[in-house]
Amino acid sequence: MALLSALLAFAASLVVMGFIYWRTVEEEAGSLRRHVTEESAVLNDVYLSAGRPGLRRAIADTLGANDPQYLAATLDATGRGRSGNVEALIAPRLPLAPGYREGSVRVRGHRAPLEAGYLLRPLDGGDWLLSGRGYAGRTSLRRTLERSILVASILSVLLGLLCGLLIARYVGRRVDAIAEVAERVTGGDLDQRVPLAGSGDAFDALSARINHMLDRIGRLMDELRMVTDALAHDLRSPIGRLRARVDAALRAPQDERETLLAGVIQEADALMRILGTVLEIGRSEAMASRKQFAPLDAAGLLAELAEMYDPLAEDAGVALRVETSGDALPMVGHRQLLAQALSNLVDNALAYAASGGEILLFAQARGGRLALGVADRGPGIPAEDRAEARRRFGRLDSSRSRAGAGLGLALAEAVAHLHEGVLELDDNRPGLRAALALRIEAAR
Known part of the structure; x- marks a missing residue:
């Protein structure tokens, strides 16, 4: 039972933490995409109003803010940078297509590629406008969540085992008490009763029902003993009279036997009535x-x-x-x-x-x-x-x-x-x- 409780606790916590992890990652991804879309729209408006020269100036101005996660550049048809801080897309899917995607980008002045979410828009002459952001922060958050989930999973297993052991001990103690009473009752001690803990839980309710059943059995056994004693007492007299009449009939002359045998029939009828009434009572109570x-x-x-x-x-x-x-x-x-x-x-x-x-x-x-x-x-x-x-x-x-x-x-x-x-x-x-x-x- 302890192992089962631990498994149930682990499964429940895993489902909850998995949902939190999924919602957090999805929310971060959605937030990144919204920011990239807004920034791309601003650069595209500049391009539409001021052309390539205005776009280059706008890119230079935004890059001057020294945001290491910000990406802005123009690319050729193969994904190589013409201007801005993007040197090239790593393993781009050619031909390039407009839209938002996530992937690795080689950034000027950085040795390691940057994982980023970016949006491509077409420019005149087959070039592309790239606007994006690295998601190093999202990666860090994801790793933190993963570590937290791992630690929480271990704690949930340990707590589940502890709770399972406590529950198993409590249930075992209550079941053992019931089993002990049942064993003693089976041995003939009908005065035994299941102790109540006073908690009002299901075990107390079950124990109360068992005690009520044992009370009823005790009353029935007492009544059975009284009925048996009374039946033996009440049948002894008519059976004795019956035997005496039969004995007298056997010894009597032929002309007196008919009268004596009539008395035998009366005594037998009385016995039949007693037994018939007992059967009727049992029949009524058994229905x-x-x-x-x-x-x-x-x-x-x-x-x-x-x-x-x-x-x-x-x-x-x-x-x-x-x-x-x-x-x-x-x-x-x-x-x-x-x-x-x-x-x-x-x-x-x-x-x-x-x-x-x-x-x-x-x-x-x-x-x-x-x-x-x-x-x-x-x-x-x-x-x-x-x-x-x-x-x-x-x-x-x-x-x-x-x-x-x-x-x-x-x-x-x-x-x-x-x-x-x-x-x-x-x-x-x-x-x-x-x-x-x-x-x-x-x-x-």
Whole structure:
């Protein structure tokens, strides 16, 4: 990573310095060309107005300013000087042509050729007017720029390596911390968490997400242990009764076996219901998408449940009533799971409602939510016990004398979460009011 950072820094600085170098050289070249063009235009005006004699005088006057970089002369057709300070063009391209160009010029009184930019204009008789300037200053600037670029490139590589080492060390330290926590979690220590540096950078954000994930895994593992313990406890009794009934049926006379085997079937059905409810809860929590959702009428769903439970309610001496905030309440959801969750709420209400009471099935749109639920006139659930009642296999009677496995409210809550809602447990004064409160945006 350090080498990569150095290469990136070098490449970036090289591009920037290359652009500066190119713009500086181009600007100097443009400035030289403008000056040469202006000076050539002045001499040409003199030639047009005063002829050759006036031009020679003008050249002599300008050369008298003792500017070593200034060039002014008349040339023959081969590029040799007739007057002025230019002795000859070095390796001219013949025939000469008007225009601006750069090249080497032999100057009178100088041993070394002069690199210059000059402009040629035609004169009468095949001669040429040359006006130009040496660019020794531009060459010096170019060399200075080249040396500066070289030094800056070396510095950029060194700084890039230093920054790369610092970044690699920082990244490595943060990655090692995450890897160490992952290794310990893999070894079974689920209490480990990734330390946060407090910088608020991407690593802190990643660490926070990992810690949140580990918190969730820890809660799930705790819940799994509780579910396993509760499941073993709740299944031990029916399995024991089942074994006892089978053993009794094997020992009983033929005429008593039918009655004993009917009890075996009842115990097996109870086991099937417990396991089926556990599977339904897992199925609800495993559904991450809404692909199996379909339009349905909440009011119609409650009417169907009321019709199905009406005989059971009549046998229990309880009145069953449906109350909705409209004739039709369209929504989108998983019909089977919603029906199962509401059925569990009705079963709980029938189990605890007193004879002569009333059970209300309601569907109400209120406060941006659609509430589907059941209200009874039973003993209700104290506020301090409602968290335990929601938990899988949560039983408020420590003796577990009542039938059931403590899964009804857990399933209802899982179905509510699937529909982006919550399970609300409130006082009905007296009794319990249990509702699946779904967001209207999610329900429609």
